[in-house]
Amino acid sequence: MRWEELSSDQFVEAVRACDGVCIVALSVVERHGHHLPLGTDTIQGRGMLSRIAAREPVIEFPDYIFTQIPEARHLPGTISIDGELLIRLLDNVCREIARNGCKKVVLLNAHGGNFGLLAWYNMLQLYTPKDYVVYIVSPFPAMGALTLPWSRDDDGHAGPGETSMMLALRPDLVDMTRIPTDGEGRAQGRLDALRAAGVQTGIWWYADHPTHYAGDAAHGSAAAGEQILDAIADSIAQAVRAIKADDAARSLQDAFFAAAQAPR
16 A cells, blocks of 8 residues: 555555554665666665565555665766765654554665665664664565576676566666676776775775676566566565564563663
């Protein structure tokens, strides 16, 4: 059930039918090589939500694109929001979801660059008492568990995995004739010496993939895309069932906040 497609009268019953679970697909607007649209993550996130909801009733939050992407600020079409505002906006959205009756807020990571953002936001939940719980789920383990018709070395950002999902969801927005054949998807390794020494910098992604293309998208196919999307939907639907059954997280959260008021 898509939030924005429900009438106000329908909304309360929809929340009940979904056991108070709302899923937000956290996507972004950024370059995806030469052959995919800027909204690739958004379209994929929307497609994941619809398949999850077909397996397990949930409220599907409207498209959410304001997440982490400073590493693509040099590329046309990128929408990069200030870090402090990202956190404030996400927290405000979660509070609004809960205020509307969905006390189990599920954040689905639909953009690989969000790992750091979500890890930090997860820990921020422990600062302020609240009457809801934030749960974080990821599609990437389900994708990694599949046997697909390309090697892991050939996959990556805008590679065959994402290209396949887009061929399944919106083939009209994919231009396979624009996929590079000159090795553009290979990592440039410009900071390999630092990486070998265990050193990380903020410019690491630009150092390897300045055009935001990794792998060889030519291996992509709609059939593989259907396989990936179904595996993700099965995995996240299973997670949602566990979330619906969970009452421990809220109880422990309440106990933690009570104890934090007067540590002993």
